[in-house]
Structure formats: structure tokens, C-alpha cells
Amino acid sequence: MSGHSMRERAGATAAELLDEDARVVVVLAEISTGQFGRALRAHPDRAVNVGIMEQTMVGVAAGFAMEGFIPIVHTITPFLVERPLEQIKLDFGYQGLQGTFVSVGGSYDYTSEGFTHHSPGDVQVMLTVPGMQVVVPGTPDELEHLFRATYANGHITYLRPSTATNVESREVDIGRLDVVSRGSRATVVAVGPMLDRTLAAVEGMDVTVLYVTSVAPFDADGLAREVADGPDVISVTPFLEGTLTPMLTSALANRPTRFTSIGVGNDVLREYGTVGDHDRARGLDEYGIRERIGRVLDR
Amino acid sequence: MERALESRTIDLAEVRRLMARATGDEKHDESSTSTLDALAVLYGEVLRVDPANPSWPDRDRFILSKGHGPVAYYAILAHLSFFPETWLDDFMEWGGKLGSHPDRELVPGVEASTGSLGHGLPMSIGVALALRAAGRTEQRVVVLTGDAELNEGSNWEAILLAPALGLTNLTLLVIDNHSSSVQMGPWDAKLEAFGWSTHVVDGHDHGALRTVLTARDELRPTAVVADIPEGEW
Numbered sequence: 001m002s003g004h005s006m007r008e009r010a011g012a013t014a015a016e017l018l019d020e021d022a023r024v025v026v027v028l029a030e031i032s033t034g035q036f037g038r039a040l041r042a043h044p045d046r047a048v049n050v051g052i053m054e055q056t057m058v059g060v061a062a063g064f065a066m067e068g069f070i071p072i073v074h075t076i077t078p079f080l081v082e083r084p085l086e087q088i089k090l091d092f093g094y095q096g097l098q099g100t101f102v103s104v105g106g107s108y109d110y111t112s113e114g115f116t117h118h119s120p121g122d123v124q125v126m127l128t129v130p131g132m133q134v135v136v137p138g139t140p141d142e143l144e145h146l147f148r149a150t151y152a153n154g155h156i157t158y159l160r161p162s163t164a165t166n167v168e169s170r171e172v173d174i175g176r177l178d179v180v181s182r183g184s185r186a187t188v189v190a191v192g193p194m195l196d197r198t199l200a201a202v203e204g205m206d207v208t209v210l211y212v213t214s215v216a217p218f219d220a221d222g223l224a225r226e227v228a229d230g231p232d233v234i235s236v237t238p239f240l241e242g243t244l245t246p247m248l249t250s251a252l253a254n255r256p257t258r259f260t261s262i263g264v265g266n267d268v269l270r271e272y273g274t275v276g277d278h279d280r281a282r283g284l285d286e287y288g289i290r291e292r293i294g295r296v297l298d299r
Numbered sequence: 300m301e302r303a304l305e306s307r308t309i310d311l312a313e314v315r316r317l318m319a320r321a322t323g324d325e326k327h328d329e330s331s332t333s334t335l336d337a338l339a340v341l342y343g344e345v346l347r348v349d350p351a352n353p354s355w356p357d358r359d360r361f362i363l364s365k366g367h368g369p370v371a372y373y374a375i376l377a378h379l380s381f382f383p384e385t386w387l388d389d390f391m392e393w394g395g396k397l398g399s400h401p402d403r404e405l406v407p408g409v410e411a412s413t414g415s416l417g418h419g420l421p422m423s424i425g426v427a428l429a430l431r432a433a434g435r436t437e438q439r440v441v442v443l444t445g446d447a448e449l450n451e452g453s454n455w456e457a458i459l460l461a462p463a464l465g466l467t468n469l470t471l472l473v474i475d476n477h478s479s480s481v482q483m484g485p486w487d488a489k490l491e492a493f494g495w496s497t498h499v500v501d502g503h504d505h506g507a508l509r510t511v512l513t514a515r516d517e518l519r520p521t522a523v524v525a526d527i528p529e530g531e532w
Contacts, residue, residue: 025428025429025432027425045428045431045432046432048428048464050456050460051459051460051463053456053457053459053460055417055421055452055453055456056421056424056453056456056457056460058421059418059420059421059422059424059425059453059457060421060422060424060425060428060460061425062421062422062425063421063422063423063424063425063426063427063428063429064425064426064428064429064432065425066410066411066422066425066426066429067425067426067429067430067433068429069429069432086415086418087418087421087453090412090415090418091418091421091422094402094412095403095404095411095412096404
């Protein structure tokens with residue numbers, strides 16, 4: 001499979017699924033139409049660009065799903081998640097339909113476009129939709145694996161590609177976390193593309209590092225089983241800080257635990273620049289994460 | 300293009316008697332009664348449906364987009380034996396299946412769970428596209444909205460889109476009971492400008508409703524505006 005970025009891989013996988021599975025439909029709202037050009041031409045009945053109509057994009061996808069098709073819906077994150085949220089909640093969640101919502105531009109990936117194109121709260125928002133699976137891969141290979149594992153599993157799924165990727169892919173599955181390293185003083189839960197920088201940040205620290213790509217369903221049993229002896233559990237997320245906390249507290253309800261969340265703050269971001277600039281400014285690069293975890297361990 | 304009529308006896312007096320069993324949502328009485336004639340024509344003479352097999356693949360699809368005031372809809376479905384008439388007695392009650400907005404998971408014959416305005420027409424486009432993709436060219440989708448429901452911007456996205464997709468299997472039925480606070484007309488000029496084959500008829504005239512609801516333009520989706528003058532709900 002080709003595709004150097006997660007976005008490219010998501011588009012390529014969706015196009016392949018269109019070819020492979022006659023139940024699959026793709027509904028776009030003008031974004032990525034170039035990438036889907038062949039698919040739009042090859043499958044005019046099952047690949048539709050509705051134009052810049054995000055509410056209708058979701059409604060149309062739901063209509064397909066009502067007839068037994070399996071929709072893949074795609075546009076830029078805030079226009080996929082926030083603008084048509086009620087359509088996602090009602091047309092899909094309430095009606096018990098399946099489909100995959102594939103975003104592009106989580107958090108501040110669209111750095112130069114400004115706050116209109118940012119959406120750090122996307123995962124938290126999607127978690128409010130009943131039955132929503134939330135998948136945050138760390139590499140293109142992980143994305144393809146999780147996409148294929150979930151697109152027709154009877155649920156609605158939010159698939160969140162990101163600009164940042166980890167170097168090496170891991171064996172990931174829906175509903176399962178992965179133990180990356182073991183230590184005793186604290187447990188660090190790194191989500192998706194935050195793994196590599198988290199591992200760099202905890203170099204030399206006596207901590208367990210767990211890797212999560214399946215935010216929902218969350219592997220509560222796995223966390224309870226693998227958590228380190230130390231009382232601190234620290235989440236490192238590429239999305240809104242604190243989003244993971246309800247899952248962590250629920251999984252560890254019977255264990256005295258101190259929780260710390262490292263993620264994107266809920267601020268209006270007025271800077272431009274690069275993703276790296278934003279990461280540095282918000283303490284989400286290797287050094288910022290190391291400082292935050294170090295402070296926790298020094299308490 | 301005309302198609303053969305389905306004929307099924309709808310006894311309006313009996314339907315009204317059934318409607319009287321579903322009490323508690325009187326604030327939506329006008330919303331309900333203003334749909335009665337159009338629904339009677341649809342279910343009596345237009346839609347191909349099978350009450351014994353509500354998910355029959357070859358059925359026509361009907362979506363009550365506005366969801367509000369579903370008592371007439373429920374009464375007709377019960378009258379046709381989609382579900383037992385006794386369900387009407389538990390309307391909006393704990394343990395009942397009939398809410399003040401319909402839930403497709405609970406009510407046989409209900410295609411879509413609605414109630415939040417502005418959802419049904421976009422979904423109907425998806426259903427119409429799905430029927431086309433599945434090669435079901437005879438089947439049609441009829442979506443009912445209120446005039447005030449068309450205040451919602453999502454509808455105008457869909458009204459712009461459906462003609463662009465050439466959805467000749469889609470009919471938008473607007474029950475214009477003049478409940479909109481915003482002037483919505485002139486319907487024919489607006490909808491024709493967006494590319495719909497548009498008919499404005501007396502919403503109580505079964506013959507006129509039958510004629511326009513069975514018509515199918517060869518190139519464009521069809522809009523039928525059923526006018527219900529104030530006070531004639």
C-alpha cells in the first residue's frame with residue numbers, strides 16, 4: 001500500500017475499499033477530491049462529492065447507510081466533527097448506523113490557516129456520540145490496519161489521521177492497548193503520534209509506557225492489568241488535554257491514583273508557523289513532555 | 300413519467316378515530332392534521348409498501364422529516380396494520396413505542412428517526428442515491444417537511460444538491476400550513492430556480508395530490524407543496 005502520510009494512506013485505503021467492497025460509499029465535501037479523483041470517476045454511484053455542504057454530507061452518508069451501504073465520510077476536522085455534530089449524533093448515533101468519519105487536520109495540523117481550521121476538541125466531541133469508536137493511529141500502516149478492521153464492524157468510527165507520525169509501526173488492534181516499556185514509578189499512556197516523543201521524553205525514567213490507538217473502545221482491563229506500581233498515571237494526547245481522563249479514572253477506580261493530563265490546551269490559538277512551532281509553544285515536544293513528567297515524578 | 304398506482308383503502312373516518320386515541324401532544328395537533336390528507340393519498344394510492352414486511356427491499360421510502368405531530372402518520376400506519384392499533388393508547392407513555400417524534404428502531408414502517416428539523420431531506424438524498432446505486436430505479440423516496448422546517452439551512456443545501464445529482468426518484472412534499480414566521484413563498488419560483496419540478500396544490504384535494512405525487516419528472520426531482528390555509532388544519 002502506498003501513501004507516505006496518514007492522510008494519503010487514509011485516502012488510498014478508502015479508494016481501495018471502494019474497489020474491494022461493493023457496500024462501501026465515499027461522501028466528500030469538496031476536500032481531497034483530487035486525491036479521490038480516480039475513485040470518483042470509477043465509482044460514480046458510490047463516490048459522491050456533495051460540495052461545501054457538511055451537514056448534507058453527513059445526512060447523505062446516513063441515507064446510504066440506511067440502505068445497507070457502508071459510508072466513509074471525509075473532510076477537514078472542524079467541518080467534519082463540529083459543524084455537523086448533530087447530524088452525526090442523530091443521523092448515525094440515534095439511528096444505529098455504521099460508517100467511518102475520516103478527518104484531516106486534527107488539533108493544529110492546519111497551522112497556517114488559523115483557528116478556524118483547528119479542532120483540538122475533536123475526540124472529546126466525538127466521544128459524546130453514542131456508540132462512537134475513536135481511533136488515533138500513530139503511523140500510516142497502523143491507520144490502514146485499523147481502518148480496515150473497523151470500517152464494516154457495525155459501529156460508527158472516528159478515524160483521526162495526523163501530520164505527525166511515529167517512525168515505527170506497532171501491532172495495534174481496536175480495543176487493545178500495547179505495553180511499550182515497563183517501569184515502576186509511574187504509568188505514561190501515549191496516544192497515537194505522541195508515542196515517539198513520549199519515549200524520547202522518558203528516556204532514563206523508571207516508568208511504564210503504554211500505547212493507545214483505540215481511544216474508544218478503551219482497553220480498561222489492559223490498563224488495570226499493566227499499570228505500574230507507582231501512583232501516577234500520565235496521559236499524553238495529541239488532542240484536548242483531559243480527554244482521556246474519564247477512561248483512565250474509570251479503569252482505575254479501585255486503585256489510589258494521581259492523574260496528570262498532557263495535551264492541547266483549550267485556548268484560541270492565534271499563532272501560525274509549523275506544527276513543530278505549536279508543539280514547542282505548548283509543551284508538547286519531547287522537551288516539554290519531559291519537563292511535565294519530571295515534575296510529576298519529583299512530587 | 301407516470302407509474303401505476305398502488306391502491307389501498309384508507310378510511311379517513313377510521314384514521315381520525317385512531318388519531319383520537321393518541322392524546323397528549325395537542326400542541327402539535329395542527330402539525331399532525333395538516334399532514335393527514337397528503338399521507339392518506341401517499342399510503343392509499345402512491346407508495347408501494349408492505350405492512351407485513353416493512354423492510355421489503357422493493358418498497359418506496361417515506362421519511363417524515365419534520366417528525367413533529369406524527370399522530371396522523373402513526374394512525375395511518377396502524378390503520379394499515381404496520382403495528383397494532385393498541386400502541387396508540389400508549390402514545391408518549393413510559394413503555395410505549397410511539398413518541399412525539401418517531402423512532403425507526405421502535406416503529407415498524409418508520410424509515411427514519413426524526414424530530415430535529417432539517418435532517419430528513421439530506422438523508423433522503425442519500426437514500427435516493429443508494430437506491431440508484433443498487434439499481435432500484437422504480438423505487439422512489441418521498442420526504443415530508445413542514446414549511447417552517449424549511450427555515451433550516453441544511454434543507455437549502457439539500458435543495459441545491461438534489462437537482463445537481465439528477466435525483467428523479469426523489470419527491471419533496473412540503474406541507475405548507477403557514478406556520479413559518481419567515482415568509483417562505485413564492486414556492487414555485489424558489490424551488491424551480493433551484494432546479495425542482497414544482498407543483499403547488501390544495502393540501503386537502505386528494506385528486507390534485509394524487510396527480511402530482513404520482514408524477515415523476517424525467518430529469519429533475521419533484522417538489523410538491525401542499526397548501527393548507529390557516530384555520531383549515
